[in-house]
Amino acid sequence: xxxGPRVPLLKAxxxxxxxxxxxxxxxxxxxxxLIFFALxxxxxxxxxxxxxxxxxxxxxxxxxxLALFFASVLSLGESFRIExxxxxxxxxxLNPVEPRAIFLGKVFGNASLLFGLSLLLLPVAVAxxxxxxxxxxxxxxxxxxxxxxxxxxxxxVYSAISANARARDVMLPLLLFPVLVxxxxxxxxxxxxxxxxxxxxxxxxWLKLLTAFDLIYLSVGFLLFPKVAEED
Amino acid sequence: xxxxxxLAALVVVVGLIVLHLAVRSTRTWVWKVLTGLGSLMLVALxxxxxxxxxxxxxxxxxxxxxxxxxxxxxxxxxxFTVNVGAALAYLFKKSWRTDALAESSAEVGVFFGxxxxxxxxxxxxxxxxxWWDWDPRLISxxxxxxxxxxxxxxxxxxxxxERRAAWSAAAAILGYVSLPITWFSVQWWNSLHxxxxxxxxxxxxxxxxxFWGAVSFLTFLFVFIVKRYEIARARQTGALELPPLEAxxxxxxx
Amino acid sequence: MQSxxxxxxxxxxxxxxxxRWAVSRLSFTLPAGRSLLLTGHNGSGKTTLLRMIATATFPxxxxxxxxxxxxxxxxxxxxxxxxxxxxxxxxxxxxxxAQNLTxxxxxxxxxxxxxxxxELLERIGLTERADSPVRQFSAGMxxxxxxxxxxxxxxxxxxxxxxxxxxxxxxxxxMENLLKELQGKGVTIVLATHLIEQGQSLTQExxxxxxxxxxxx
Numbered sequence: 001x002x003x004g005p006r007v008p009l010l011k012a013x014x015x016x017x018x019x020x021x022x023x024x025x026x027x028x029x030x031x032x033x034l035i036f037f038a039l040x041x042x043x044x045x046x047x048x049x050x051x052x053x054x055x056x057x058x059x060x061x062x063x064x065x066l067a068l069f070f071a072s073v074l075s076l077g078e079s080f081r082i083e084x085x086x087x088x089x090x091x092x093x094l095n096p097v098e099p100r101a102i103f104l105g106k107v108f109g110n111a112s113l114l115f116g117l118s119l120l121l122l123p124v125a126v127a128x129x130x131x132x133x134x135x136x137x138x139x140x141x142x143x144x145x146x147x148x149x150x151x152x153x154x155x156x157v158y159s160a161i162s163a164n165a166r167a168r169d170v171m172l173p174l175l176l177f178p179v180l181v182x183x184x185x186x187x188x189x190x191x192x193x194x195x196x197x198x199x200x201x202x203x204x205x206w207l208k209l210l211t212a213f214d215l216i217y218l219s220v221g222f223l224l225f226p227k228v229a230e231e232d
Numbered sequence: 233x234x235x236x237x238x239l240a241a242l243v244v245v246v247g248l249i250v251l252h253l254a255v256r257s258t259r260t261w262v263w264k265v266l267t268g269l270g271s272l273m274l275v276a277l278x279x280x281x282x283x284x285x286x287x288x289x290x291x292x293x294x295x296x297x298x299x300x301x302x303x304x305x306x307x308x309x310x311x312f313t314v315n316v317g318a319a320l321a322y323l324f325k326k327s328w329r330t331d332a333l334a335e336s337s338a339e340v341g342v343f344f345g346x347x348x349x350x351x352x353x354x355x356x357x358x359x360x361x362x363w364w365d366w367d368p369r370l371i372s373x374x375x376x377x378x379x380x381x382x383x384x385x386x387x388x389x390x391x392x393x394e395r396r397a398a399w400s401a402a403a404a405i406l407g408y409v410s411l412p413i414t415w416f417s418v419q420w421w422n423s424l425h426x427x428x429x430x431x432x433x434x435x436x437x438x439x440x441x442x443f444w445g446a447v448s449f450l451t452f453l454f455v456f457i458v459k460r461y462e463i464a465r466a467r468q469t470g471a472l473e474l475p476p477l478e479a480x481x482x483x484x485x486x
Numbered sequence: 487m488q489s490x491x492x493x494x495x496x497x498x499x500x501x502x503x504x505x506r507w508a509v510s511r512l513s514f515t516l517p518a519g520r521s522l523l524l525t526g527h528n529g530s531g532k533t534t535l536l537r538m539i540a541t542a543t544f545p546x547x548x549x550x551x552x553x554x555x556x557x558x559x560x561x562x563x564x565x566x567x568x569x570x571x572x573x574x575x576x577x578x579x580x581x582x583x584a585q586n587l588t589x590x591x592x593x594x595x596x597x598x599x600x601x602x603x604x605e606l607l608e609r610i611g612l613t614e615r616a617d618s619p620v621r622q623f624s625a626g627m628x629x630x631x632x633x634x635x636x637x638x639x640x641x642x643x644x645x646x647x648x649x650x651x652x653x654x655x656x657x658x659x660x661m662e663n664l665l666k667e668l669q670g671k672g673v674t675i676v677l678a679t680h681l682i683e684q685g686q687s688l689t690q691e692x693x694x695x696x697x698x699x700x701x702x703x
Contacts, residue, residue, distance in 0.1 A: 027580050205420070220409055
């Protein structure tokens with residue numbers, strides 16, 4: 001059989017990621033809306049809590065991550081909405097692009113978007129909740145990165161399957177959020193110890209949990225995604 | 233009740249279950265025997281749990297709910313383990329049987345889990361003075377239930393049976409993987425907050441009744457899954473047979 | 487001894503959607519290099535059959551072999567050699583015509599993607615609209631872009647699902663020429679269309695489907 005030069009898995013994943021970035025850039029109005037959605041969530045939390053600075057500061061990590069969680073549902077849903085228009089996902093698979101490359105590309109594409117979003121939210125959180133970023137900035141960035149990957153890895157699989165279900169907008173958070181409970185606990189607590197005192201040095205354990213969560217879901221998703229994306 | 237009684241009952245029940253699974257011809261009557269046996273064991277559980285076992289040291293008579301509450305949560309976890317086993321089997325080799333088993337075990341599991349959590353809440357009220365407490369086991373079980381409620385909702389919202397089987401198998405695996413992670417993270421988080429968790433040690437008679445309860449509900453878990461599986465299979469048949477071979481074969485029209 | 491395996495070998499396939507059988511107990515063989523006309527009413531199973539040949543979906547029962555390879559087992563291999571022009575354009579609405587083609591070129595590992603994309607756009611007459619997003623395109627323009635995708639892939643087996651639909655008379659003529667050109671290069675073609683006369687002039691074999699079954703037309 002005549003086989004053209006085959007594109008290796010990681011290269012293909014990188015191409016998928018670039019394609020998603022390219023589409024995000026071309027539809028940046030939608031991206032802007034997503035950013036403002038997350039920002040207004042932060043704002044709403046501070047309104048709901050009232051002007052109690054201490055409470056706001058204490059709960060800031062939780063608000064930050066909830067804002068990211070809500071925004072992630074929108075970005076993950078969007079990630080497969082563009083693929084279901086004109087059956088583009090099938091087009092990719094028939095190109096042919098390995099489904100696993102699509103999984104990796106989309107997970108890291110979505111994670112980079114959420115990570116970028118979290119960086120934008122930080123200064124706003126400083127302004128609204130009076131938090132201090134300078135205590136452990138390196139660890140904080142790591143927590144945000146690991147958390148973004150952790151949302152995206154199971155999120156991409158769930159988004160792929162719920163894209164075809166009825167009531168898909170409800171389906172995605174219904175499937176995704178319960179699974180993300182450990183990630184929420186780990187990232188909120190890790191963020192808390194990055195922002196405030198960490199008397200018992202608990203940050204490393206939460207970071208380990210975050211890393212383990214990411215690795216587990218990256219590998220499970222990597223194995224499952226071909227069964228999800230393709231008919232069998 | 234002698235301390236070997238739950239074990240003996242377990243041997244009988246597991247023996248009957250194995251018989252049902254292994255010998256096809258016994259499937260018409262084993263479930264009836266198990267239902268009868270389970271009902272008798274349940275009556276015994278009422279007696280042993282309410283009158284025979286001494287009241288629990290900390291919680292007095294209220295604590296007796298654990299003879300039902302804890303076995304229910306165990307049965308729920310067992311059902312979800314069957315569910316993920318069926319999901320894995322489906323992904324390795326497509327089969328409508330494993331898909332039906334996945335559906336039925338998840339549904340029965342949610343029934344046991346929801347009832348178990350409800351009883352936990354009823355227990356919490358007199359014990360801790362609130363309907364809901366941040367007890368790590370209660371939280372983990374509730375999150376587990378949410379995972380499977382999502383799973384069942386997803387199944388009912390997807391039309392194409394073949395795609396539904398593959399997709400829900402993937403969802404089942406992702407969900408099951410999360411259960412131990414949730415358990416550990418909630419435990420960890422709880423210890424961080426220096427919270428008390430429920431009872432630790434247990435008197436021997438209490439433990440015996442507790443296991444007796446678990447074996448009684450195991451019979452019902454099995455019968456429920458078997459019956460629900462038969463319903464799922466009945467829904468599948470008719471849609472699954474190949475169309476008849478009417479058209480003449482092998483002719484090429486040019 | 488057979489020197490070349492048949493292009494398409496369909497062995498008693500059936501395909502179910504829910505409780506409906508889209509294709510029922512179908513068997514058929516198409517020798518390599520021959521072209522097939524696939525006819526039938528709407529909903530007769532033409533599209534489903536083409537999708538199965540293209541490895542987009544797989545039969546519920548039975549087997550399809552393309553160039554001697556079973557579709558389910560060898561899907562990755564076959565996808566390099568089979569291209570499907572379908573109702574769905576597989577285009578990204580938010581990307582431009584050129585970006586859509588460049589994306590495909592990169593995935594195919596084409597060396598000089600820029601040059602090839604420019605040539606293809608020229609050929610389908612969309613050079614001037616190269617940088618417009620697909621969202622603004624008419625149905626005919628999308629079809630042309632899909633043709634460019636198919637040409638870039640240079641398949642050994644090309645499947646056309648209603649290729650004349652949505653095209654103007656000039657486009658239909660171009661499509662006919664394209665089919666002849668591909669046949670000249672030895673590409674095996676399956677053409678599903680309502681336009682039976684047009685199709686018959688372009689193909690040697692014919693398969694007529696009625697409710698997912700093979701019928702004599």
